[in-house]
Amino acid sequence: MKSRRNRGSKWGAEFQPLDLERVRIGVKRTELKRGVEYSVQTTSGARADDDKSWVCPNCHLGIAKGQSHTVAWDSVRGVDTRRHFHNACWKAFQGPLL
Numbered sequence: 807m808k809s810r811r812n813r814g815s816k817w818g819a820e821f822q823p824l825d826l827e828r829v830r831i832g833v834k835r836t837e838l839k840r841g842v843e844y845s846v847q848t849t850s851g852a853r854a855d856d857d858k859s860w861v862c863p864n865c866h867l868g869i870a871k872g873q874s875h876t877v878a879w880d881s882v883r884g885v886d887t888r889r890h891f892h893n894a895c896w897k898a899f900q901g902p903l904l
């Protein structure tokens with residue numbers, strides 16, 4: 807079910823049970839870029855996947871540990887396509903996600 811924000815019904819009918827993983831990672835939203843729908847989350851970067859380092863596919867620079875950044879993936883192809891972007895890079899990014 808798509809969540810479209812419905813002004814007027816505050817804590818609306820679409821309340822979902824608390825999902826710990828989702829809370830830890832951040833709030834998920836969807837964005838369209840060139841007709842492709844992406845699922846997008848902003849993360850604090852504080853998640854302790856310590857061995858991981860990410861290279862932003864937009865600028866090809868690393869994302870520092872603890873740096874707030876954006877995780878995005880193709881909604882259709884699924885979470886396996888996810889990439890980590892600098893927040894500004896995600897805004898500039900126009901796809902496609904490889």
Ligand SMILES: [Zn+2]
Pocket residue numbers: 862863864865866867891892895
């Ligand atoms: Zn970047």
